[in-house]
Amino acid sequence: MFIGTVLYAVVNSVILALLAIGFNLTFGISGVANFAYGALYIMSAYLSWMLLNLLELPFLLAAVISILITTLCGALMYRFVLLRVRGQALSEVIATFGIGLAILELFRYLGFVGFEYTLPVLIDHSFVIFGAYIDMQRILIVIVGAVLVIFLWLFTHHTSIGLAFRGIAQDERTALSLGINSDRIATLSVSFGAGLAAIAATIIIPLGSISPSEGYDVLIKALAVCIIGGLGSTGGVIVASFVIGFAERFTDSYISSHWTMIVSLAAILIVLTIKPSGLFGKQKELEERI
Amino acid sequence: MHPSPLLKVAGLYKNFGGVQAIHDLSFDLARGELLGLIGPNGSGKTTAVNLITGFVKPTEGNIIYNGQNISGLPPYKIIRMGIARTFQMVKPFYQLPAYKNMIIPLYSPRVKKRVGGKYGDRDAVALDLLEEVGFERDAFVAYKSASVLPQGYLKRLELAKAIALQPDLIILDELFSGLSLAEVASIVPIIEKLRLEGKTIIMIEHRLKELFRIADRIIVLNYGEKIAEGFSNEVMESDAVKKAYLGAEA
Amino acid sequence: MRNAQLNSTDSKHRRKERIDRGIKARSSDIFALSSWREMLYLAAPRCIPIVGCLMLPLVLGIYWQKVLLSVAVFALLAISWDILEQSGMISLGQALFFGMGAYTAGVFNHYFGWPPFLTIPFASILGGLISTVILLPVLRLRGIYFSMVTLIIPLMLVRIVEATRIFGGTEGLSGITPLPSKWLELYLIVGALLGALFGFRRMMGSDYGLVLKAIRDNDRSVMNAGINVYWFKAQALFIASAIGAFAGAFMTHVYMFVGMPVFALDYSILPIAAAVVGGPGTLAGATLGAFILVPLSEILRGIGGLRIVIYGLFLVVFIVALPEGIFHYIQRKYHQFERWVEV
Ligand SMILES: Nc1ncnc2c1ncn2[C@@H]1O[C@H](COP(=O)(O)OP(=O)(O)O)[C@@H](O)[C@H]1O
Numbered sequence: 096m097f098i099g100t101v102l103y104a105v106v107n108s109v110i111l112a113l114l115a116i117g118f119n120l121t122f123g124i125s126g127v128a129n130f131a132y133g134a135l136y137i138m139s140a141y142l143s144w145m146l147l148n149l150l151e152l153p154f155l156l157a158a159v160i161s162i163l164i165t166t167l168c169g170a171l172m173y174r175f176v177l178l179r180v181r182g183q184a185l186s187e188v189i190a191t192f193g194i195g196l197a198i199l200e201l202f203r204y205l206g207f208v209g210f211e212y213t214l215p216v217l218i219d220h221s222f223v224i225f226g227a228y229i230d231m232q233r234i235l236i237v238i239v240g241a242v243l244v245i246f247l248w249l250f251t252h253h254t255s256i257g258l259a260f261r262g263i264a265q266d267e268r269t270a271l272s273l274g275i276n277s278d279r280i281a282t283l284s285v286s287f288g289a290g291l292a293a294i295a296a297t298i299i300i301p302l303g304s305i306s307p308s309e310g311y312d313v314l315i316k317a318l319a320v321c322i323i324g325g326l327g328s329t330g331g332v333i334v335a336s337f338v339i340g341f342a343e344r345f346t347d348s349y350i351s352s353h354w355t356m357i358v359s360l361a362a363i364l365i366v367l368t369i370k371p372s373g374l375f376g377k378q379k380e381l382e383e384r385i
Numbered sequence: 386m387h388p389s390p391l392l393k394v395a396g397l398y399k400n401f402g403g404v405q406a407i408h409d410l411s412f413d414l415a416r417g418e419l420l421g422l423i424g425p426n427g428s429g430k431t432t433a434v435n436l437i438t439g440f441v442k443p444t445e446g447n448i449i450y451n452g453q454n455i456s457g458l459p460p461y462k463i464i465r466m467g468i469a470r471t472f473q474m475v476k477p478f479y480q481l482p483a484y485k486n487m488i489i490p491l492y493s494p495r496v497k498k499r500v501g502g503k504y505g506d507r508d509a510v511a512l513d514l515l516e517e518v519g520f521e522r523d524a525f526v527a528y529k530s531a532s533v534l535p536q537g538y539l540k541r542l543e544l545a546k547a548i549a550l551q552p553d554l555i556i557l558d559e560l561f562s563g564l565s566l567a568e569v570a571s572i573v574p575i576i577e578k579l580r581l582e583g584k585t586i587i588m589i590e591h592r593l594k595e596l597f598r599i600a601d602r603i604i605v606l607n608y609g610e611k612i613a614e615g616f617s618n619e620v621m622e623s624d625a626v627k628k629a630y631l632g633a634e635a
Numbered sequence: 636m637r638n639a640q641l642n643s644t645d646s647k648h649r650r651k652e653r654i655d656r657g658i659k660a661r662s663s664d665i666f667a668l669s670s671w672r673e674m675l676y677l678a679a680p681r682c683i684p685i686v687g688c689l690m691l692p693l694v695l696g697i698y699w700q701k702v703l704l705s706v707a708v709f710a711l712l713a714i715s716w717d718i719l720e721q722s723g724m725i726s727l728g729q730a731l732f733f734g735m736g737a738y739t740a741g742v743f744n745h746y747f748g749w750p751p752f753l754t755i756p757f758a759s760i761l762g763g764l765i766s767t768v769i770l771l772p773v774l775r776l777r778g779i780y781f782s783m784v785t786l787i788i789p790l791m792l793v794r795i796v797e798a799t800r801i802f803g804g805t806e807g808l809s810g811i812t813p814l815p816s817k818w819l820e821l822y823l824i825v826g827a828l829l830g831a832l833f834g835f836r837r838m839m840g841s842d843y844g845l846v847l848k849a850i851r852d853n854d855r856s857v858m859n860a861g862i863n864v865y866w867f868k869a870q871a872l873f874i875a876s877a878i879g880a881f882a883g884a885f886m887t888h889v890y891m892f893v894g895m896p897v898f899a900l901d902y903s904i905l906p907i908a909a910a911v912v913g914g915p916g917t918l919a920g921a922t923l924g925a926f927i928l929v930p931l932s933e934i935l936r937g938i939g940g941l942r943i944v945i946y947g948l949f950l951v952v953f954i955v956a957l958p959e960g961i962f963h964y965i966q967r968k969y970h971q972f973e974r975w976v977e978v
């Protein structure tokens with residue numbers, strides 16, 4: 096029981112990290128809070144589903160195409176909507192929120208609800224590890240999560256775009272004076288965030304089904320992780336995912352599944368009260384230049 | 386020597402990540418004194434002001450104001466005790482007329498009662514204060530939107546906002562930067578008048594000539610450290626200062 | 636007072652010039668009022684909504700009376716949103732305030748038997764206080780933390796009510812005492828709307844309101860006046876959440892029921908859409924937006940869920956293309972005329 100709980104807690108934590116990492120990347124680089132994030136996640140899942148079931152493409156191809164389309168949608172969203180309201184917090188929040196709302200509710204209106212809307216697992220197999228059953232998909236999730244985090248780290252530390260990302264994230268004005276085009280970087284950051292949402296969807300959706308309300312859930316989870324970890328901090332996202340992931344699974348196993356949401360909410364309220372900027376938030380430490 | 390200084394800074398340190406913005410800064414400030422704080426760009430002058438006014442928390446050290454340790458207090462508490470400052474980068478409320486910008490300091494708990502709370506009353510006080518710092522009443526400059534005012538008036542507005550708080554200690558952070566000689570010349574009398582009223586003043590300036598004329602004492606900062614202190618002209622003779630200034634500006 | 640403005644959509648050689656109407660210049664100084672026309676000019680924008688709101692219940696049928704009631708409720712939520720927005724807090728969760736008020740009223744009526752005239756004011760204050768306390772830590776942070784937290788808290792509260800079966804769980808609490816009469820109900824909410832609209836417009840126009848708006852634009856400068864920014868933000872938050880809680884408490888007694896739907900996303904989205912479409916920053920715009928969107932969604936009832944899609948698109952289009960909203964446009968037409976001038 097204990098080993099199983101730990102195992103599932105790890106999977107749960109990696110899922111949370113996968114859900115939050117795209118939102119966090121976008122915010123960390125360009126300061127855009129993409130409230131359409133959950134909608135992009137669901138949109139990519141529906142896209143894969145349609146390519147798979149209507150055009151009957153092989154699943155991997157369908158997944159790659161929908162990840163690319165979603166990435167492109169992120170870029171278009173920045174170019175055609177966010178660019179016009181850049182720097183106005185109110186407008187950015189409302190515009191992304193409105194886009195997300197329209198996407199999710201459109202799918203609901205079109206009747207895309209039900210158990211048949213799901214994606215296949217990549218390898219249908221399961222193991223027993225230390226006496227606990229676990230299926231291949233969950234192991235795959237952990238592997239993809241770990242690979243993505245390592246990849247992102249290498250990307251931001253060793254490629255020129257990645258370094259430009261970090262430059263903008265740390266000091267926009269200096270980066271600008273060094274000739275880094277902040278609009279291009281911001282476009283990329285929103286589209287990479289969207290792409291990460293799509294990758295997460297491809298790998299996580301097979302455990303459940305696609306539904307518009309799942310889109311809101313994903314946004315809630317991503318926000319919760321970012322609030323606890325501290326916006327814009329990748330380390331914070333990972334730590335916060337494990338905190339919530341373990342807390343949820345352990346409450347589920349040892350207390351009652353009813354209490355999992357309460358645990359998350361309590362975690363948010365406690366972190367906000369003690370350290371409002373999150374466990375690893377930089378808001379307080381980096382005092383504003385006056 | 387004065388029995389009790391108005392402000393006493395003792396062993397102040399501030400690090401931003403790896404940058405030592407202030408390193409072991411100590412000085413006393415007597416009541417009624419005008420202290421000039423100079424140093425090359427990035428030497429930590431603004432940080433020193435931010436530390437005194439609570440906008441930035443010190444890494445270490447004490448700031449005693451009027452016998453009370455104020456280090457680590459939030460800005461609003463410190464300002465209520467009678468310290469007012471201007472900002473180097475003025476950021477007025479551009480969409481509001483100049484006199485409406487004055488409402489914010491006049492709404493301060495420090496002066497709210499003294500100004501009188503009735504609606505409209507505050508506008509009159511604001512106009513009077515602005516006239517004092519050189520907003521010509523006949524030309525209705527105070528009614529103009531801050532977005533159309535030239536830099537000279539914005540700096541005066543910044544000064545008027547500090548004066549409106551009826552402070553005992555006024556800290557002026559590069560008030561003269563970006564102003565013409567004539568504009569500086571018209572603001573100097575306002576500062577001299579403040580001195581006559583008994584206010585204690587700290588001035589951060591790059592315009593050394595004007596500063597040396599009115600300052601009682603000068604402190605020179607370099608890389609966050611106090612490298613010289615003394616009367617205006619003596620300070621510039623010191624080797625360390627020459628090196629810091631020539632090194633930084635040559 | 637000339638207010639010339641380049642019109643970018645048109646040719647380079649002409650521009651649109653906006654000039655205050657003479658009547659505005661004359662009547663903006665109270666001592667210069669000399670004719671009935673000028674008095675009317677000043678009084679009309681205030682009297683028409685008042686008289687209109689008070690007359691509407693008398694002329695509307697039962698169905699549209701219900702619509703008016705929900706217009707007023709959403710207008711109150713939109714006003715609450717606008718007060719927050721003007722103080723620099725962008726709420727994505729008006730449902731939190733609405734739901735807190737609704738549940739407080741429901742609980743005190745259901746378990747303790749308090750009558751509506753006690754539960755409604757009490758729930759406005761307690762619901763407002765609880766919401767404020769929950770959000771208090773976020774006030775210290777700038778930026779979008781407030782939006783994030785307000786968005787997720789009501790959605791989480793729904794699950795918590797569902798999971799713990801607290802206060803009736805998924806079933807909710809029914810059998811809540813209704814208000815004594817339909818007329819009282821209507822006039823109570825319409826009166827509350829008018830009171831909130833004019834009262835809080837006045838507040839936001841006063842020096843107090845100026846401080847709140849200044850905090851939004853540049854909190855550093857307000858701190859520098861010795862003003863405790865957090866305390867002022869907390870006050871604005873309490874005012875706004877109490878307005879939302881009032882709306883919720885009222886609806887509990889209208890529906891004679893309170894349950895999980897009070898935390899639904901609708902109560903968050905429609906008020907934002909109303910304020911954005913009407914024009915944020917005036918409270919009147921928010922009210923106008925509710926008067927447009929709520930009846931519109933009644934008319935569009937046939938298309939069901941597509942309504943929310945349309946709200947979403949409205950939000951995007953208005954915030955990008957018409958960020959000033961409808962009210963500003965009307966206001967400008969009322970006070971100024973335009974003409975083309977050659978350059
Ligand atoms: N908020 C801050 N975060 C990080 N570094 C800062 C901050 N404020 C100032 N510094 C650094 O501290 C040093 C002193 O800056 P400052 O006090 O503004 O100098 P001055 O006002 O004398 O020109 C500089 O190296 C500056 O980059």
Ligand SMILES: [Mg+2]
Nearest residue numbers: 430431432473
């Ligand atoms: Mg400076």
